[in-house]
Amino acid sequence: MGSLDGRVVLITGAGRGIGREEALFFAAEGAKIVVNDPGVEIDGTGGDAGVAAGVAEEIVARGGQAVASTDSVSDWEGARRMVATALDAFGDLHVVVNNAAIERNLGLADLGEDEFDDVVAVKLKGTFAVTRWAARHWRERHVAGDRVDRAVVNTSSGSGLLNPLPTQAAYASANAGVAALTTVAALELGRYGVRVNCVSPSMARTRLTLEVPGVGAEPPAGGFDPLHPSAVAPVAAFLAAADCPVTGQVLSVRGSTVTVNQGWSRGPSVHQAGPWTVAGLAAELGGVPLEDPFDKLAQALGGALGVTGRDQLQEMINAQLDRR
Numbered sequence: 001m002g003s004l005d006g007r008v009v010l011i012t013g014a015g016r017g018i019g020r021e022e023a024l025f026f027a028a029e030g031a032k033i034v035v036n037d038p039g040v041e042i043d044g045t046g047g048d049a050g051v052a053a054g055v056a057e058e059i060v061a062r063g064g065q066a067v068a069s070t071d072s073v074s075d076w077e078g079a080r081r082m083v084a085t086a087l088d089a090f091g092d093l094h095v096v097v098n099n100a101a102i103e104r105n106l107g108l109a110d111l112g113e114d115e116f117d118d119v120v121a122v123k124l125k126g127t128f129a130v131t132r133w134a135a136r137h138w139r140e141r142h143v144a145g146d147r148v149d150r151a152v153v154n155t156s157s158g159s160g161l162l163n164p165l166p167t168q169a170a171y172a173s174a175n176a177g178v179a180a181l182t183t184v185a186a187l188e189l190g191r192y193g194v195r196v197n198c199v200s201p202s203m204a205r206t207r208l209t210l211e212v213p214g215v216g217a218e219p220p221a222g223g224f225d226p227l228h229p230s231a232v233a234p235v236a237a238f239l240a241a242a243d244c245p246v247t248g249q250v251l252s253v254r255g256s257t258v259t260v261n262q263g264w265s266r267g268p269s270v271h272q273a274g275p276w277t278v279a280g281l282a283a284e285l286g287g288v289p290l291e292d293p294f295d296k297l298a299q300a301l302g303g304a305l306g307v308t309g310r311d312q313l314q315e316m317i318n319a320q321l322d323r324r
């Protein structure tokens, strides 16, 4: 018996990378899968219907059940259609895994309006759109007396939650938005029996990360490969299982390390009885330790920041920004 026996699962961006591994893993755990993927390039251009079809065929060849969907999550009607595909093919929908993403990595001063919009449209609006159409169905089923567990598993990134990465203004903003959306949706949809959580992969070897130092290297022969994109799948499956009690959480996944994120939290504050003057606030806040984004980036890169470190980091940022 699998942990997802009988669950109908829609996975977006399931044709490649992490989403593909989730589709294969979920199917092996007994789920029926809608493999959604228009098969676009990293920047969202182009398209290849064979990408989703290939994964669906692979699942069926292994004895599982799957159908392909080539709609884009950023297309409102497309998002509605992919939910309808699950209902038509398998009679219900229990789980949505919002995994699709594209990247347009450019310095903020070079990033165009369309480039920003396109990244946010896939990652943030796409997560909302698919969840919204699924929520419509789930609300209907709940009103009709259905009390089956439903779940949404969103996908965020350390870029947006933990690591401020230069050139990722759009991608980081969208990913931070997905984490915020996760907690709001968990609060709102709980009344219909829907749990909403989020995974935040890190250093998984896919086409998005091949240029990250250390990721593109040859995987070790045999044994556990912590950079393999399949590392995320069991965590997503845990959150998708009907007996999982967890909701409103964002879990980072790096290899087999799973970390509960605690998000933005309250730091020190200053207060006075009446309104602040600009000078008064400047004097009070001047004594409060503030988090430095350079420190965060240095930590993300695995080091501590010294004075020379800051200069090196600035040079690295400049080089990335000047690449265009």
Ligand SMILES: NC(=O)c1ccc[n+]([C@@H]2O[C@H](COP(=O)([O-])OP(=O)(O)OC[C@H]3O[C@@H](n4cnc5c(N)ncnc54)[C@H](O)[C@@H]3O)[C@@H](O)[C@H]2O)c1
Residues within 6 Å of the ligand: 012, 013, 014, 015, 016, 017, 018, 019, 036, 037, 038, 039, 040, 041, 042, 044, 051, 071, 072, 073, 074, 098, 099, 100, 101, 102, 122, 126, 155, 156, 157, 158, 159, 200, 201, 202, 203, 204, 205, 206, 207, 208, 209, 229
């Ligand atoms: N690889 C990592 O280490 C890493 C780190 C942090 C976050 N993530 C997140 O994990 C998820 C999967 O990333 P990946 O590394 O497997 O990338 P990937 O590029 O290998 O796979 C993403 C898939 O999404 C599909 N896609 C793009 N636009 C779409 C759209 N409009 N509608 C439906 N599908 C669409 C693509 O065709 C592609 O097959 C993304 O949400 C990404 O932000 C990955």
